[in-house]
Amino acid sequence: xxxxxxxxxxxxxxxxxxxxxxxxxxxxxxxxxxxxxxxxxxxxxxxxxxxxxxxxxxxxxxxxxxxxxxxxxxxxxxxxxxxxxxxxxxxxxxxxxxxxxxxxxxxxxxxxxxxxxxxxxxxxxxxxxxxxxxxxxxxxxxxxxxxxxxxxxxxxxxxxxxxxxxxxxxxxxxxxxxxxxxxxxxxxxxxxxxxxxxxxxxxxxxxxxxxxxxxxxxxxxxxxxxxxxxxxxxxxxxxxxxxxxxxxxxxxxxxxxxxxxxxxxxxxxxxxxxxxxxxxxxxxxxxxxxxxxxxxxxxxxxxxxxxxxxxxxxxxxxxxxxxxxxxxxxxxxxxxxxxxxxxxxxxxxxxxxxxxxxxxxxxxxxxxxxxxxxxxxxxxxxxxxxxxxxxxxxxxxxxxxxxxxxxxxxxxxxxxxxxxxxxxxxxxxxxxxxxxxxxxxxxxxxxxxx
Numbered sequence: 001x002x003x004x005x006x007x008x009x010x011x012x013x014x015x016x017x018x019x020x021x022x023x024x025x026x027x028x029x030x031x032x033x034x035x036x037x038x039x040x041x042x043x044x045x046x047x048x049x050x051x052x053x054x055x056x057x058x059x060x061x062x063x064x065x066x067x068x069x070x071x072x073x074x075x076x077x078x079x080x081x082x083x084x085x086x087x088x089x090x091x092x093x094x095x096x097x098x099x100x101x102x103x104x105x106x107x108x109x110x111x112x113x114x115x116x117x118x119x120x121x122x123x124x125x126x127x128x129x130x131x132x133x134x135x136x137x138x139x140x141x142x143x144x145x146x147x148x149x150x151x152x153x154x155x156x157x158x159x160x161x162x163x164x165x166x167x168x169x170x171x172x173x174x175x176x177x178x179x180x181x182x183x184x185x186x187x188x189x190x191x192x193x194x195x196x197x198x199x200x201x202x203x204x205x206x207x208x209x210x211x212x213x214x215x216x217x218x219x220x221x222x223x224x225x226x227x228x229x230x231x232x233x234x235x236x237x238x239x240x241x242x243x244x245x246x247x248x249x250x251x252x253x254x255x256x257x258x259x260x261x262x263x264x265x266x267x268x269x270x271x272x273x274x275x276x277x278x279x280x281x282x283x284x285x286x287x288x289x290x291x292x293x294x295x296x297x298x299x300x301x302x303x304x305x306x307x308x309x310x311x312x313x314x315x316x317x318x319x320x321x322x323x324x325x326x327x328x329x330x331x332x333x334x335x336x337x338x339x340x341x342x343x344x345x346x347x348x349x350x351x352x353x354x355x356x357x358x359x360x361x362x363x364x365x366x367x368x369x370x371x372x373x374x375x376x377x378x379x380x381x382x383x384x385x386x387x388x389x390x391x392x393x394x395x396x397x398x399x400x401x402x403x404x405x406x407x408x409x410x411x412x413x414x415x416x417x418x419x420x421x422x423x424x425x426x427x428x429x430x431x432x433x434x435x436x437x438x439x440x441x442x443x444x445x446x447x448x449x450x
Contacts, residue, residue, distance in 0.1 A: 039065065039120070040065050040066070040067050041063060041065060041066045041067070041120065041121055041122055041369070041372065042066075042067055042069035042070075042097075042116075042117055042118070042121040042122070043056065043059050043060065043066050043067065043068055043069060043121070043122045043123075043124065044069050044070035044071065044072070044102075044113040044114065044116060044117055044121070044122070044123050044124070045068075045070075045071050045072070045082075045113070045123070045124040045126060046072045046073075046109070046110040046113050046114075046123065046124070046125055046126065046127055046135055047072075047073060047124075047125065047126035047127035047128075047131075047149075048071055048072075048073040048078045048079045048081070048082040048126075049073075049078070049126065051126050051149060051179075052082070052124065052126030052127075052149075053082055053085070053086075054361060055124050055126055055147060055149065055179070055361075055365070056068065056082070056086065056124060057086070057089075058359075058361055058362045058364075058365040059122065059124060059147065059365050059368075059369070060086075060090070060092075060095050061362060061365070062362070062365040062366045062368065062369040062370075063369040063373065064092070064095075066095060066122075066369065067094070067095050067096070067097045068083075068086055068095060068096050068097060068098055069097055069098060069102060069116060069117065069121070070098060070102035070103070070104065070112075070113045070116040070117070071083055071098060071102070071103050071104070071113065072103075072104040072105065072109030072110055072112060072113035073104075073105055073109065074105065074106065074107055074109070074127075074228075074231050074425060075105060075228075075231075075232075076103075076105035078105075079103050079104065079105055079109075080103055083096075083098045083103055086098075102116055106424065106425055107131075107423050107424055107425055108424070110127070110131070110134075110135045110138065111138060114135075114138055114139050114142050114144060115142065117142070117144050118144075119143050119144070120144075120145070120372070121144050121145065122144060122145045122146070122147060122369075122372070123135075123139045123144050123145070123146055123147070124147045124149075125139065125146060125147065125148045125149060126149045128231070128234045128240040128241055129149070129150075129151045129152065129153060129154055129240075129241060129242060129246075129247070130153075130154045130158070130239055130240050130241075130242075130416060130417050130420060131420060132148060132149075132151075132152050132153055132158070132162070133152070133153050133158040133159075133161040133162050133165070134161075134420055134421050136148055136152075136161075136162055136165055136166075137161060137162075137165040140165045140166070140168050140169045140172070140174065141168075143172055143174065144174070145174055145175040145176070145368075145372055146169070146174065146175075146176045146177070147176075147177045147179070147365070147368060148176065148177070148178050148179065148381075148384070149178075149179040150178060150179045150180050150250055150251075150384060150387065150388070151241075151242055151246050151247060151250050151384075151387070151388040151391060152178065152381070152384050152385055152388045153242070153388055153392075154238075154239065154240070154241065154242035154246065154392075154416050154417075155242070155392065155412070155414055155415050155416055156389075156392065156409065156410060156411075156412040156413075156414070157412075157413065157414075157415050157418075158415070159385055159388055159389060159392070162381065162385060163381070163382075163385055166379070166381040166382075166385075169379065169381070170379060173377075174379075175368065175371050175372050175376075175378045175379070176378070176379045176380060176381050177364060177365075177367075177368040177378065177380050178380040178381060178383070178384030179364065180250070180251060180254055180380070180383070180384060180387060181251075181360040181361045181363075181364045182251050182252075182254070182255055182326055182327050182360055183254070183255075183258070183364075183380075183383075184360050184363045184364040184367060185358060185360035185363070186351070186355045186356065186358055186363075187330075187331065187332055187351045187355055187357065187358075188255065188325055188326060188329075188332060188360075190351040190352065190355055191323060191325045191332040191334070191351060192255070192258055192259050192325070194334065194349055194351075195259045195316065195318070195323070195334075196259075196261065199320070199334055199348075199349045200316065200318030200319075200320055200321060200322070200323060200334055201318040201319030201320030201321070202318055202319040203259065203260055203296060203316060203317070203318050204296065204317045204318055204319060205296060205297050205298070205299065205316075205317045206256035206259070206260065206296075206297070206298040206299070206314065206315070206316050206317070207298075207299050207300075207301075207314065207315040207316075207317070208249060208252045208253055208256060208298065208299070208300045208301070208313075208314045208315075208326075209300075209301050209302075209311040209312060209313060209314075209315075210244075210248050210249045210252070210300075210301075210302045210303075210312055211301065211302070211303050211308065211309055211310050211311045211312065212248070212303070212304050212310060212312065213304065213306070213310070214275075214276070214284070214304050214305050214306050215233075215235050215236055215244075215278075215282065215304055216278070217233060217236050217278040217279065217280055219279070220279070220437070225426075225428075225429075226428065226429040226431075226432055226433060227423075227425070227427055227428065227429040228425065230429055230431070233280070235247065235282075236278065236280035236281075236282050237280055237281060237282070237431060237439075238281050238282065238395075238416065238431075239416035239417055239429075239430050239431045242388075242391070242392060242395060242416075243282070243283070243395045243398070243399075244282060244283075244302065244304060245271075245286055245288070245300075245302055245391060245394050245395045245398055246388070246391040246392055246394075246395050248302070249300060249302055249391060249394070250387050250388065250391045251326060251327035252313065252314035252326040252327050252328070253290075253298070253300065253387065253390050253391055253394070254383070254386075254387035254390070255314050255325060255326035255327070256298050256314055256316060256326075257298075257386070257387070257390060258383075259316050259325070260292060260296070260298070262292055262293065262294075263292075263386055263389075263390055263406070264290035264291055264292055264298060264390060264393065264406065265291060265292060265293045265405060265406050266290070266291040266403060266404065266405050266406065267288060267289065267290050267291065267393045267394055267396075267397045267403070267404055267406075267409075268288075268289050268291075268397050268402070268403035268404070269286060269287055269288035269289055269300070269394060269397035269398050269401070270286070270287055270397075270398065270401045270444045271283040271285060271286035271287075271398035271399060271442075271444065272284075272285055272286075272443075272444065273285075273441060274305065275305045275306070276304075276305070279433060279437050279438055279439060280439055281431065281439040281440060281441050281442070282304075283398065283399075283441070283442070284303060284304050284305050285302070285303040285304075285305070286300065286301075286302040286303070286394075286398045287299075287300070287301055287302075288300035288302075288394040288397055288398060290390070290393070290394065300394060312327070312328040313325075313326060313327070313328040313329050314326035314327075314329070315340050317338055320334075320336075320348070321334050321335050321336045321337060321338075321348055322334070322335055322337065322338045322339075322340060323335065324340055330357065331350075331357075332350075332351065333347050333349065333350045334347070334348050334349035334350070335347055335348060336348050389406075389409070389410075392409065393406065393409050396409060396412070396449055398442075398444070399442035399444065399447050399449070400442070400444055400445075400447055400448060400449060401444025401445045412449055412450065413450045414449040414450045416430060416431070417430040418430075
């Protein structure tokens with residue numbers, strides 16, 4: 001059985017039978033990883049940027065007996081500033097229990113933050129995703145529950161490392177959540193269920209758009225190294241995030257695959273630089289075609305540039321109509337026909353009005369901490385792996401211009417940062433500029449992945 005066959009099988013199980021079983025308590029689960037109702041759950045974070053800060057606030061709001069215990073970031077001031085901000089904003093000051101000796105910095109700070117926790121505690125992994133497999137593996141080794149932001153890796157070897165470590169997480173009964181928050185937005189969940197129940201008819205095609213503003217980049221200031229500069233501008237450097245296609249489009253690509261109840265078997269596409277001249281390696285436009293085994297298509301249009309049409313959502317077309325759903329769509333509906341723009345569309349289905357809007361970021365943490373308290377089996381890694389994999393497939397097609405099978409992609413040995421575990425803040429970056437300060441930019445038809 002190929003990796004691709006395994007993943008498809010695992011997805012189909014997890015999207016049905018396994019997700020229903022996840023609400024059942026584990027039989028004989030070890031008390032080592034179960035926090036009782038009156039116990040404090042210590043929460044540490046690795047990666048103190050905007051998303052990390054948000055995830056931490058949501059973790060503290062999810063359970064009144066959580067305490068912020070430790071913080072780690074590549075940069076000392078970023079970690080200290082997060083702690084100060086939480087101290088100032090916290091309604092319950094008793095939840096903020098970080099002491100100066102538990103604020104860590106440097107690229108090895110993740111170990112110290114995780115080491116400060118005990119069994120049953122929680123680590124939030126919110127660094128750039130190139131570090132996610134390394135940090136995930138260490139957290140599993142230490143036996144703590146894990147909230148891992150998306151995407152889970154930037155290349156296939158990293159994804160496979162996550163999958164292997166997750167086998168041990170399952171053996172240890174660790175609860176693991178993945179930051180694909182749109183899977184926990186009730187209106188999206190209801191819409192996907194309606195699609196599975198036939199309200200859209202047969203799915204004919206899916207369309208994902210992420211047409212957004214440009215990521216500006218000022219010149220690197222004196223005193224910075226390429227590594228520290230890149231760590232402060234992660235979305236401009238593919239080795240840190242896997243590319244804007246992987247980091248920014250993963251949500252709605254995942255939503256379409258969820259609706260389709262399947263994953264693509266092939267991909268082709270192209271990307272390039274049209275208006276961008278910044279000293280980074282970011283492409284500014286991409287068109288990707290994913291092909292499912294039944295021949296149906298998922299099309300992706302992405303760009304990051306100025307003075308163009310901005311659009312951000314997923315559209316799914318079926319034999320009975322079409323829907324807008326996923327990230328960027330707060331109030332999904334199913335409409336007759338394929339018109340996704342005009343105001344006089346005929347609505348044929350909408351989520352039950354009893355389903356509140358909810359904050360999907362908060363709800364994913366509510367469910368995560370509830371699973372810890374109730375000793376429920378919760379592990380979202382496999383669909384997180386597959387969402388990341390499909391996005392990486394698209395990135396590989398975007399960079400090479402090739403038509404690739406899923407099995408070909410699974411066999412890729414390409415790594416952006418093969419020695420990521422050896423990096424220190426004083427290191428050269430895995431991706432260095434040339435003598436003129438310019439970076440290598442992939443050119444479709446020339447660039448090759450191994």
